[in-house]
Amino acid sequence: MEKKRTVFFVSDRTGITAEALGRSLMSQFNGDGFRQITLPFIANLDKANQAVERINSAGKDQGLRPIVFSTIVDDEVRTVIERSDALYLDFFKTFIGPLESELGMRSSHTVGRAHASADNAAYIQRIEAVNFALANDDGISTKRYPEADVILVGVSRSGKTPTCLYLALQFGIYAGNYPLIEDDLKRGKLPDVLVPFLPKLYGLTIEPTRLQQIRYHRRPDSRYASADQVHYEVEKAEDIFKAVGVPYMNTTHPSIEEIATTVLHQTGIQRRF
Amino acid sequence: MEKKRTVFFVSDRTGITAEALGRSLMSQFNGDGFRQITLPFIANLDKANQAVERINSAGKDQGLRPIVFSTIVDDEVRTVIERSDALYLDFFKTFIGPLESELGMRSSHTVGRAHASADNAAYIQRIEAVNFALANDDGISTKRYPEADVILVGVSRSGKTPTCLYLALQFGIYAGNYPLIEDDLKRGKLPDVLVPFLPKLYGLTIEPTRLQQIRYHRRPDSRYASADQVHYEVEKAEDIFKAVGVPYMNTTHPSIEEIATTVLHQTGIQRRF
Numbered sequence: 001m002e003k004k005r006t007v008f009f010v011s012d013r014t015g016i017t018a019e020a021l022g023r024s025l026m027s028q029f030n031g032d033g034f035r036q037i038t039l040p041f042i043a044n045l046d047k048a049n050q051a052v053e054r055i056n057s058a059g060k061d062q063g064l065r066p067i068v069f070s071t072i073v074d075d076e077v078r079t080v081i082e083r084s085d086a087l088y089l090d091f092f093k094t095f096i097g098p099l100e101s102e103l104g105m106r107s108s109h110t111v112g113r114a115h116a117s118a119d120n121a122a123y124i125q126r127i128e129a130v131n132f133a134l135a136n137d138d139g140i141s142t143k144r145y146p147e148a149d150v151i152l153v154g155v156s157r158s159g160k161t162p163t164c165l166y167l168a169l170q171f172g173i174y175a176g177n178y179p180l181i182e183d184d185l186k187r188g189k190l191p192d193v194l195v196p197f198l199p200k201l202y203g204l205t206i207e208p209t210r211l212q213q214i215r216y217h218r219r220p221d222s223r224y225a226s227a228d229q230v231h232y233e234v235e236k237a238e239d240i241f242k243a244v245g246v247p248y249m250n251t252t253h254p255s256i257e258e259i260a261t262t263v264l265h266q267t268g269i270q271r272r273f
Numbered sequence: 274m275e276k277k278r279t280v281f282f283v284s285d286r287t288g289i290t291a292e293a294l295g296r297s298l299m300s301q302f303n304g305d306g307f308r309q310i311t312l313p314f315i316a317n318l319d320k321a322n323q324a325v326e327r328i329n330s331a332g333k334d335q336g337l338r339p340i341v342f343s344t345i346v347d348d349e350v351r352t353v354i355e356r357s358d359a360l361y362l363d364f365f366k367t368f369i370g371p372l373e374s375e376l377g378m379r380s381s382h383t384v385g386r387a388h389a390s391a392d393n394a395a396y397i398q399r400i401e402a403v404n405f406a407l408a409n410d411d412g413i414s415t416k417r418y419p420e421a422d423v424i425l426v427g428v429s430r431s432g433k434t435p436t437c438l439y440l441a442l443q444f445g446i447y448a449g450n451y452p453l454i455e456d457d458l459k460r461g462k463l464p465d466v467l468v469p470f471l472p473k474l475y476g477l478t479i480e481p482t483r484l485q486q487i488r489y490h491r492r493p494d495s496r497y498a499s500a501d502q503v504h505y506e507v508e509k510a511e512d513i514f515k516a517v518g519v520p521y522m523n524t525t526h527p528s529i530e531e532i533a534t535t536v537l538h539q540t541g542i543q544r545r546f
Binding site for chain 2: 016067072073087089092099124162165169185224255260
């Protein structure tokens with residue numbers, strides 16, 4: 001078996017931030033050629049010593065020195081990990097020094113929270129936004145549209161639901177979504193129920209061939225997934241967006257994070273935390 | 274008005290990683306004392322120059338030098354931002370050098386992707402996991418439990434739904450959830466429908482006073498939100514977990530990210546990307 005270098009993401013909390021930045025960095029170096037292991041909740045010396053053992057033994061097994069990305073606040077814990085036989089890059093230690101100088105104060109050295117915790121108001125905001133997304137998914141109900149920050153509109157499988165959920169979880173945004181179904185597309189105009197909310201609408205469109213793939217995965221050999229049908233739907237949906245001036249974006253290539261961030265950026269909606 | 278220092282998160286993509294790490298770092302310095310502005314999609318020289326203007330004018334307005342956290346891959350774009358009158362900390366540039374030396378290769382300098390994009394298999398995995406979470410939310414249906422990676426169990430408002438959605442979006446995990454309702458708690462045993470799936474169950478519990486707050490926010494002055502009721506439900510739910518050996522955690526203080534990561538960590542479920 002081919003030997004692969006191991007990349008570790010080590011954190012005293014979830015490791016999610018260390019993973020995101022570490023993966024982004026490794027993607028600059030043909031990122032698929034590495035094994036990835038996340039070690040979360042390394043928050044005391046015992047766990048730090050166990051982590052070092054895992055790191056060192058991965059290095060021996062593969063015959064290649066591991067790379068360790070970490071976000072460790074506690075100096076003692078970090079000092080232990082630092083002694084592992086690896087290229088050690090800590091996202092905290094590197095930047096705390098310059099920040100202390102600039103701000104003229106010492107850092108608190110408490111284990112930090114990158115995410116809205118249950119102890120603060122942002123948490124309830126987040127949960128309410130998730131509930132809003134669920135209650136207003138797929139046009140189930142339009143009653144609460146007056147409360148919505150944004151209403152995503154598009155054909156079935158254009159990415160509306162995951163984008164709404166991500167907007168809720170990441171930014172606390174109240175996002176509903178409304179599917180354009182065949183009747184709407186045939187009429188060639190915005191559904192009446194959406195008209196009062198025109199300023200809140202944002203359209204998602206997608207390349208027909210990609211849409212076909214996604215639908216095929218769900219219902220193979222259906223009219224729903226046929227080339228004619230997806231071309232028709234996408235064209236008609238875009239016609240409606242243009243006719244009434246609904247801004248829209250193409251979701252064929254971007255990730256859910258990128259779609260959500262683009263919606264925020266282009267609509268100017270304020271995130272709620 | 275009190276002058277506040279402005280913290281900018283600048284990225285050639287979403288800025289989500291720059292925000293997460295930057296906020297984590299700032300939380301070491303009494304993080305509430307700063308204004309935060311994210312500038313995503315700064316991917317060409319024009320946008321870079323506009324970003325510099327915003328950064329410099331925030332510095333003048335507030336009379337305090339801004340702090341800029343960035344993840345910029347393109348050297349030219351970064352060089353422009355770097356010239357702003359700010360403490361400039363780039364998460365990319367700092368680590369690319371040591372990685373190039375260690376790996377003995379040059380980085381590709383292509384704008385990196387931290388998140389699963391629509392162009393790869395992980396995207397469909399992610400969407401399918403989100404659909405699974407929606408179809409198996411709140412005990413709606415138990416038909417697809419055989420496919421589940423994990424089934425979260427707990428009383429109403431213990432954090433099951435957002436955790437399932439996060440597990441799906443972030444890790445591609447198939448997570449269902451089942452609410453323990455009063456009838457289940459009275460019987461004092463695991464609902465029959467869950468018995469075959471015992472090895473997949475993971476319990477969420479919560480401090481009664483916190484649960485009361487959350488429920489009160491939803492239905493004030495209801496029996497559902499009364500002190501007696503929440504105490505009763507939490508105690509009975511924990512009794513069931515203990516009796517049948519379902520592992521469980523307390524969701525009172527951790528963030529959704531922390532709950533999701535803990536579930537992964539303690540169950541040993543493999544993430545799907």
